[in-house]
Each structure stands twice: as structure tokens, then as C-alpha cells.
Amino acid sequence: MTGGAGSTACFADYVVIGNPIAHSRSPAIHARFAADTAQDMRYAHLLAPLDGFAAAVREFIDQGGRGANVTVPFKLEAYALADQLTTRAKAAGAVNTLKFDNGVILGDNTDGVGLVSDIVRNAGFDLAHKKILLLGAGGAARGAVLPLLEERPAQLVIANRTVTKAEELVRQFQQYSEQPGILSACGFAQATQGFDLVINATSASLQAELPPLAAGAFGPAALAYDMMYGSQPTVFMQFAAAHGARVRDGLGMLVEQAAEAFFVWRGVRPHTDAVFAALRSQL
Template identity: 65%
Template sequence: MDRYCVIGNPIGHSKSPAIHAAFARQAGQALSYETCLAPLDGFADTVHKLIDSGYRGANVTVPFKIAAAELAGTLTERARAAGAVNTLSFRDGRIAGDNTDGAGLVNDILHNAGVAIAGKRVLLLGAGGAARGVILPLLEQAPAELVIANRTLATAEALVKQFGSPLLRASEFQRLSGAFDIVVNATSASLAGDLPPIPPETFCPETLALDMMYGKQPTVFMEFAARHGATVRDGLGMLVEQAAEAFATWRGVRPDTAGVLLHMRSQL
């Protein structure tokens, strides 16, 4: 039986084993998938031990995504653009790195929310690792514009320069103007029950507002967006979709995510 895991610290809260077990049942794939707690200073050693034990791949979560990119011998274009890896594949002693977060976000917007990205005005809140990982996949959908808003303008400007796309623009939160078709909260504010200081006019009845965080209750960002007319969505769909992308990378089979997403929602 092929073995996979998700590496992190902490890791006990991870929903990845349940998601991948559901995908395996659906696809008739014989595999095991568990959590792996790595020491904060022992990520590389942990990965090599997994390889020596016959593992075929691993997902990577906080705080090891950058370390995973540094460890991988080869990177996909989207992993290089993100500067971080959440999916490792092991073959013949070699380590290949990918980042499926952006694809997960895009698939959730397109297929689960049923909202097109092409030609739309898109706002990405935050300029950290979570934001960096989704910029390239969003740009590949050809939005009319992708605005990266951040508390520190220079950080957002650095991302605009890095990606070098004419579709990209940087802004401070407070200087945003007009409503957007899609707003993605990639900041960590929701973890603290906080809200990025964005104008209410950012939202309108045609806006899809998506928070990368998820939970049993709507986040403060989702509540704020809904009060100003937006349709809101949390990050659970993105989580399931990025897992499906990793599963397809490993197994060559793309699982149907709809039923798995409904089941995971019922378990919150």
C-alpha cells in the first residue's frame, strides 16, 4: 500500500487525512495517509526518513512550506512563483515540489462558487506567503485587473515587481477605491477575529468575498462583506480543492470534490 502524509508543527488539527481517505475510497486507490509531526528544526531529516521508509509523497503545511521549496530538487512553475511548496513527490530518491494552493482557490471559485475570473476586477488582501501562492494561478485566468492590497505598500509593490504582469497593481488597504467582483482575504486577520481596514465600498451585491480561513461560524471578514451586500465563502472549498490537485499529481486521478466538500462541511 502506497503511503503519504501531511507534515507540519502542529499537525493534529489537520483535515487532510480525512479528505485524502475520502478521495482514495472514491477513486478505488489503495493508499494510506496520516499526519507527521516534524520538529521545528528537523524538517529535512523528517522528509528523508519518510523517503527511506518508502513514502511516495507528502503534503506540507505551516511552518515548513518555504523549507520544502528549498529542499525539493525540482519545482513546478507555480511553486517557484510562490516561493513555497505544499506538495512533495518522492521518486527514485528525488524530491519534486509543487504548490497546489492557487489551483485550489481558482477551482473553488470557478467550480464550487460558479464565478468566472476572466475579465473580472479581483482584489487580493495581504502580501504574505498565502497571497504569493495564489497570484500566478489567478493571473492565468486573465482577470481585468488583480490588485494586491496590504498594510505596508512596499511589500505589495515588491510582489507586483516580482510577477511583472501588467494586470497587477499594488495598493494600501485604505486607498482602495470602487467595488471589486472578487475579493480574497489572504491575511491572517481572521485568526485573531480581526478585519483588514478596507472601505465598505469594496463590496457590492455582485461581489464574491472569499476568506482563506474557515470554521463553523463565518469569519469577521465574511460578516463585514455580507453586511455590505457581497456573497461570502470561506476557505474550506479551497482546502478540499488543493488536496484534490495534490491527489491528482500523485495518483493520476482527479477526484470529484463536491461530495467530499459537503461531508467536510458537516464535520465542522
């Protein structure tokens, strides 16, 4: 198998493909989903060369592959490789899920719906008519905008260090907003109006840094959600908690986006509670 995956991917129906990839929890997640839903499927890691993503995918297809999760740094290449794109993949401009069917490569993006599922179902937080602040204007934020808009919030403000990038996202997604004025952009310092939900889609938590966010961003009984996760609360979560917000990390998003990919491939929607609890105990 191209990219050094060796026999681990040769006998798989599905893979998670990236570089690096050995750290991915996807095989364990999907093995549990398959067992819980009585699905006969085999899932493995696939390491693709940085300059050989498309070739690795096509070789996997030739060996009987039926689908793939795609992680860094290949989500844009997966978008370009797909023959067909779902609406949410087109909106995100990136693909994290590929389905191979009768010679056609379907590209999807389940990140945003995974985020929304975790917030609405697992955290019990209804997004309808809420004021939402989305921090960041990169790929993670881009994948979240459409699923958030579909929940019909009262307001969705995209804040970014470089405001022009946030404004670009607003222009791109304005067509998906049912009412004018729901979407807007600002800098971090201008986000002070007391939001119901604040989502950190920046990479700051990876460096244990805090976006330059005003304490006034958190409204009464606000939920602060960090897309990153770990064994300890992130700096963003600590800051939010200190200012009265309820906090949640992105582990549930990881599990829920995987469940959505599983549904895309198999047509069966797995339960996620047990997988989430198992992963949390391992952090």
C-alpha cells in the first residue's frame, strides 16, 4: 500500500488517511460503531505521502476500499479529488469523508454536523434563536458555519484576528442565511455583547494560548465550546469558566463527526455515548 501503511490497510474496507496518522483514534471509534451496529467492516490507518494523496486513495480503491476519513493535511486535496460533493462539503470548501461507489468518489464534510450534534444532543443546548460567536476564520470555522446556520440562530458572529478573513466567510455564507443580518464579522476585541454560545475554532489551544477575547463575550448561562480536547481544560475553557460560562471541549465533536461518516458509508446511525465515555477515560 502506498505511503508505508503496509498490511494494516491492505485488508481494510475503510481507512483514515493523513500524515501523520498513527495517533488517530478513528479505527478504535469505528470498530466500536461496527460492533454495536452488527456491521461487517474493517477499518485501518493509512499513511499517505505528503505528495501522494490522490495516488494513495486510488490504490486503496483498486484494492476494494469503500470509504475513507481524511485528516490533516489532505482535506483540501480530498475536496479536489471528489467527483461529487455534498452541499456541506461545497460550503466548507474541504472534505473529511470520502465514499467510493461504482467508480464515483463522493466528498462530504461531517465536522460541522458533528459539532452541532455534540452541542445540541450531548450538551443539551438548543441553538435556535441563540446568539453565537464563532472564533476563527480558518478551515475549522468554515466547516461549522453552514450546520450552525441550519439551526436557525438569532445571530452568528464570526470573529477573527484578521477581520477581512471573517468578512470573506460572511460573504461566502450569506446565501445560506434565511434572514439578512444574522451573519456578521468583527475582530476579537469587538465581540463584547454577551453571547449565548462561544465556539473556539482557532488553533490557539494547541499552543496553550488564549484568543484575545473580552470577558464580556460570555452572556449569562453561556456555553463555551473549544473544538480542541485533552485531559485538562484548555486555556480558553479556563478563561470562560472564570467568567461564569459552562464549558465543553471537542471530544464529543470528534465522536459525532465519526458517527456521521459511519452513517454516510453504512446507512446506519450508531449510538455514541459508550464510545465517548471510553475515549474520555483514556485521556
